[in-house]
Structure formats: structure tokens, C-alpha cells
Amino acid sequence: MSSIRKSKQVIKSSEITPESVYLNRRSVLQTIGTLSTGLAINLFVNDSINANENQLTFSPNNKYSTTESLNSYEDITTYNNFYEFGMQKSDPYNYGSQFEPKPWSVKVSGEANKTGVFDLDDLIDINALEERIYRLRCVEAWSMVIPWVGIPLASIIKKLQPKLNAKYVAFETVYRPKQMPGQRRPALDWPYIEGLTMQEAMHPLTIIAVGLYGKELLNQNGAPMRLVVPWKYGFKSIKSINKIHFQSKKPLTSWNISAPNEYGFLANVNPEVDHPRWSQARERRIGAGFFGTKQPTLMFNGYAEDVANLYSGISLRRNF
Amino acid sequence: MKAIVRIILLVSFLPYVLLNLKAFGFFGGLGANPVEAITHDTGIWGIRFLILTLALTPLYHYSKQEVLRKLPKPIGLVAFFYVLNHFLCYAIIDQAGDLGVIVIDIIETPYLIVGWAGFLCLLAVGLASFNSFQEWFNKNRSTISGLVYTAAILGVWHFYWQEKVVSYEAVLDSVMMILLILWRLRISTEKSPS
Structure with missing residues (x-):
């Protein structure tokens, strides 16, 4: 079976959530709300942060982690886009519970020596998990700081031994309209598909x-x-991946199919290239507080030093 | 009659009361992005009440319920109230009241130009409805109604244009707007010259 075993955790990220995150105005308002409405909100927050279930063992990766204030577990798990569960940002939280992520297998196909169906455990070395604290910048101009636990995609790709003509990696999200109510509506062309160049995937x-x-x-x-x-x-x-395909030509991607002039294949964070309908120059950091001002968006979301060389000689305006 | 109008007015402020309660943590609060929650909520209710304002005339036309004839102005003002909140939330909270930033943001964001134009239309109607302009307001009903139609069209357009994928509500609002415009055009061609 392909479940990640429960085990004791080395460092509890929830314990290093900086005070500043909790001292924003919204939390103050919520505290007032909590005092007046009873324990409902308080219980929810404590429950979601302190539950000892499903803990992972991992080591922190400081080289690739930001030291910025983390977003709260509550913010990260109640506010995001996952159209498979609905188009509102609270929908994934509200309508995600029917989904069954265990057991899980991934179909690997295309230009690689090792293809076939793999269990989650076959692909992901549970003993090699790292914590990466990354900025996440949504195309809608909001952002978060999230402590992910995972492994480099490169380590999975190496295992699958792609052939020389595998220039791209395509990914697919599972299609389960019975468990994912958003897939019952044609908001996007289901299943959701995404892709990276091999260079990007190996980064x-x-x-x-x-x-x-x-x-x-x-x-x-x-x-x-x-x-x-x-x-x-x-x-x-891309989320809830159940297909990986190595190929020589550029894969199609869901948002590019939906609106080709608005969402490109590369989709690098770029404050200088606006979305046709809104500016990408600034972003709202979730949790910055009710009167927190927007902050400037950084080239490549602040990772220019590490990734700009992938795109040297390419017009980022044309390849948005 | 007055009592019924008052009750309807009170009910129309319920979404605003609910929003305020959410801001203080009731009913699950405003979520991780409270500024967005307030902006979207006030904007959506602004459009709903604008469409309702325009729907009152055909509703009266067919039902002949007197109370419907008394409602366009108060419901229109309710719509203006929500749109004003929407605009103030954008300007004062989202953009931190920085006029330079707001001007650049509006120029860079096409759907904001449309929204801004709709807001100006409603602002004109709102100002004209003050007591000191009462006579002018009553004499220029067709100008007023034209401005409200324009504001509603721009408002729906603004709503439609900022979405990544079109929502049911945006489709419904657009369909209702088209029906209302068609009805209005038919009525005015039937009546003219009057």
C-alpha cells in the first residue's frame, strides 16, 4: 500500500510560526470574535495545528528556504485555488473531504526507461524528505510563505531514467468527478494538465x-x-498528480488552453509583464493584516539568482 | 405602504450586517484574505441591487403592485451604498489610500477603468437624489434611468472581466441585464413618440 507511514517529527514547524503572523489585525479581530462567539474558532485553529496525526519525518533545507514569516496553517489550508473542488478559494477546504488520496499510484509513460504504474512509496523516498520554506505567488496577485515537505523532483526523474529525447515532463491531476465536485463543471478542460521543460524539472x-x-x-x-x-x-x-509523461515536444497546459493570451507555458513570476487584465507589479501577502499594504513582486518570485540562467536569451515578454 | 418599503429597505441591509459580523469573527470570519472578501462581497451585492433596481419597473408593469413603484429610488440608493463601500474598500484598504498608486492601478487594469466609470455614473445619480436636487431629479427621470442602466452594464462587465473562469453568477447577471435592456428598448419603441 502506498501510504506515508506515521512517524515522529524532528522539528515542528508549527512551533516556529513567528509571533508577527498571529499579531496581525485579522487575528485580533478573530480573537474578539472568539471571545464573543465562544470557542468555535479557537478550537478549529488549535485542532488543525496541534493534531499529532500524519506527522512526517524530515530535515530542514536551509539553503533553499526563506526566513520570511510563515503563513499560518489555517490560512494555507483554508484559502487556495484548486478548481477540482470549486472556484471559490474556500471550496477546496469546504469540499475536499470526499477525496481519497490513499492508496495512490502514478502512471509513468513516454520517453523513459522505467515506465509503468508506481506506488507513491516507490517514487518518493520517505527517508529523504526535506522541508523547504518557499514563497508562493498566485497569478491573482496574492502570495504566501509555505513550509513544504517533499523531495526534489530531480530525484524522482533520475529513478525513472528519461531518454535523451525527453525534453519535457508532462503532469496530470487525477480525474475523479465523484470525489471532486469541481470536475463536474466545465470550468477547465479536465483533467488538469501541466508541464515543465526537463531543465526546469531537474532544477x-x-x-x-x-x-x-x-x-x-x-x-x-x-x-x-x-x-x-x-x-x-x-x-x-499541479496537485494530486497521478500521471507523469516524458516527451520530446512541449506539453499542453490547462490554463494555456483556457486562455492562451493570458497564461503561457513558462508562467514565470514576472512583475514587468502584466496579466492582460491586471498588473503583476505588486502582491498582497496573505496574513499581512487588514491594513497591510501590498508588496512589490520580485522577478522569478525572488529566485532569480537560482533560475534566471534557465531563460538567458529568451524573451520573457513573448514567452510569458 | 411606507412600512413595507421600510421593511424591504431593512432587509436589503442584511448582507451588509452579515459582512460586518464576519469581520468580527462570527459565521466563520472573513477568511485568510479579508480585504478580498469585503471587496468581492460589497461588489457582488452592489450589482445584485442594481439589477433589482432595473427589474422593478418591468415587475411593476406586469404586476401593478403599487409598492414596486415606490422602490426604484430607495433600492437604487442601496445599490449605491454597496458600490460605494466596494469602492472605498478598494481605495482605502486595498490600495492603502495612495492616490498615485490608485491612478496607476486603474490605468493598468482594464476592468478597473470600466468599474470606475460605472461608479461615476452611480455617484452622479446618488448626488442628484439629495433633497436639494429633488426637483431636477424628478424632472430628469430618463437621464437618471439612463445613468443607472449604464452603471449596471459597466458593473456587470467589470465583474465579468475580472474573473479567471466565468462563474454562474456572472452569466446570470449578464443574461438578466440583456433581458432588462431588451425589455426597456421594446417599451420605449412601443411608447414613442409619447
């Missing part, structure tokens, strides 16, 4: 996450395994 910043805040991923965040590519807009980081 040390690119990871497959299986957890966050030291615990297994919840359904709403893309359980049991998802991509995290921190220098690209969030929609590139």
Missing part, C-alpha cells in the same frame, strides 16, 4: 511535496503528492 528548487507544516498534505492542498515550482505562478504547481 534543485523544483520539488514534489507530500506535506506541509510537517504533516501529510491535506486534500485541499493537493494530497498525496503535488508539484511545487516556486519561481512560477501557483497554477504551474
Whole structure:
């Protein structure tokens, strides 16, 4: 069976959540609300952060982690886009519970020596898990800081031995309309598909996450395994992956099919290239507080030093 | 009659009361992005009440319920109230009241130009409805109604244009707007010249 075994955790990320995160205005308001409404909110927060279930063992990766304040577990697990569960940002949290991420297998196909159906455990070395604290920048101009737990995608790809003509890796999200109510509506062309160049996929910043805040991923965040590519807009980081395909030509991607002039294949975070309908120059950091101002968006989401060389000589305006 | 109008007015402020309660943590609170929650909520209710304002005339036309004839102005003002909150939330909280930033943001964001134009239309109607302009307001009903139609069209467009994938509500609002415009055009061609 392909479940990630429960075990004791080395460091509890929830314990290093900085005070500043909790001292924002919204929390103050919530505290007032809690005092007046009883324990409902308080119980929810404590429950979701302190539950000892599904803990993962991992080691922190400081080289690739930011020291910025983390978003709270509550924010990360109640506010995100996962259209498979609905188009509202609270939908993944509200309608994700029917989804069954265990057992899980992934079909690997295309230009590789090792193809076939793999259990989650075959692909992900549970003893090699790292924590990566990454910025996440959504194409909608909001952002978070998230402590992912996962392994470099490169380590999985090496195992699968892609052939020389495998220039791209394509990914697919599982299609289960019975468990994913959003898939019963034609919001996007289901199943959700994404892709990376082989160079991007092999980059040390690119990871497959299986957890966050030291615990297994919840359904709403893309359980049991998802991509995290921190220098690209969030929609590139495809969730609940059950197919990986190596190929020589550029893969199609869901958002590019949906609106080709708005969402490109590369989708690198770029403050200088606006979305046709809104500016990408600034972003709202979730949890910055009710009167927190927007902050400037950084080139490649602040990872330019590590990834800019992947795109030298390419017009990022044309290849948005 | 007055009592019924008052009750309807009170009910129309319920979404606003609910939003305020959420801001203080009731009913699950505003979520991780409270600014977005307030902006979206006030905007959506602004459009709903604008469409309701325009729907009152055909509703009266067919039902002949007197109370419907008394409602366009108060419901229109309720719509203006929500849109004003929507705009203030954007300007003062989302953009931190920085006029330079707001101007650049509006220029860079096409759906904001449309929304801004719709807001100006409603602002004109709102100002004209003050007591000192009462006579002008009553004499220029067709101008007022034209401005409200324009504001509603721009509002729905603004709503539609900022979505990544079109929602049911945006489709429903657009369909209702088209029906209301068609009805209005038919009525005015039937009546003219009057």
C-alpha cells in the first residue's frame, strides 16, 4: 500500500510560526470574535495545528528556504485555488473531504526507461524528505510563505531514467468527478494538465511535496503528492498528480488552453509583464493584516539568482 | 405602504450586517484574505441591487403592485451604498489610500477603468437624489434611468472581466441585464413618440 507511514517529527514547524503572523489585525479581530462567539474558532485553529496525526519525518533545507514569516496553517489550508473542488478559494477546504488520496499510484509513460504504474512509496523516498520554506505567488496577485515537505523532483526523474529525447515532463491531476465536485463543471478542460521543460524539472528548487507544516498534505492542498515550482505562478504547481509523461515536444497546459493570451507555458513570476487584465507589479501577502499594504513582486518570485540562467536569451515578454 | 418599503429597505441591509459580523469573527470570519472578501462581497451585492433596481419597473408593469413603484429610488440608493463601500474598500484598504498608486492601478487594469466609470455614473445619480436636487431629479427621470442602466452594464462587465473562469453568477447577471435592456428598448419603441 502506498501510504506515508506515521512517524515522529524532528522539528515542528508549527512551533516556529513567528509571533508577527498571529499579531496581525485579522487575528485580533478573530480573537474578539472568539471571545464573543465562544470557542468555535479557537478550537478549529488549535485542532488543525496541534493534531499529532500524519506527522512526517524530515530535515530542514536551509539553503533553499526563506526566513520570511510563515503563513499560518489555517490560512494555507483554508484559502487556495484548486478548481477540482470549486472556484471559490474556500471550496477546496469546504469540499475536499470526499477525496481519497490513499492508496495512490502514478502512471509513468513516454520517453523513459522505467515506465509503468508506481506506488507513491516507490517514487518518493520517505527517508529523504526535506522541508523547504518557499514563497508562493498566485497569478491573482496574492502570495504566501509555505513550509513544504517533499523531495526534489530531480530525484524522482533520475529513478525513472528519461531518454535523451525527453525534453519535457508532462503532469496530470487525477480525474475523479465523484470525489471532486469541481470536475463536474466545465470550468477547465479536465483533467488538469501541466508541464515543465526537463531543465526546469531537474532544477534543485523544483520539488514534489507530500506535506506541509510537517504533516501529510491535506486534500485541499493537493494530497498525496503535488508539484511545487516556486519561481512560477501557483497554477504551474499541479496537485494530486497521478500521471507523469516524458516527451520530446512541449506539453499542453490547462490554463494555456483556457486562455492562451493570458497564461503561457513558462508562467514565470514576472512583475514587468502584466496579466492582460491586471498588473503583476505588486502582491498582497496573505496574513499581512487588514491594513497591510501590498508588496512589490520580485522577478522569478525572488529566485532569480537560482533560475534566471534557465531563460538567458529568451524573451520573457513573448514567452510569458 | 411606507412600512413595507421600510421593511424591504431593512432587509436589503442584511448582507451588509452579515459582512460586518464576519469581520468580527462570527459565521466563520472573513477568511485568510479579508480585504478580498469585503471587496468581492460589497461588489457582488452592489450589482445584485442594481439589477433589482432595473427589474422593478418591468415587475411593476406586469404586476401593478403599487409598492414596486415606490422602490426604484430607495433600492437604487442601496445599490449605491454597496458600490460605494466596494469602492472605498478598494481605495482605502486595498490600495492603502495612495492616490498615485490608485491612478496607476486603474490605468493598468482594464476592468478597473470600466468599474470606475460605472461608479461615476452611480455617484452622479446618488448626488442628484439629495433633497436639494429633488426637483431636477424628478424632472430628469430618463437621464437618471439612463445613468443607472449604464452603471449596471459597466458593473456587470467589470465583474465579468475580472474573473479567471466565468462563474454562474456572472452569466446570470449578464443574461438578466440583456433581458432588462431588451425589455426597456421594446417599451420605449412601443411608447414613442409619447
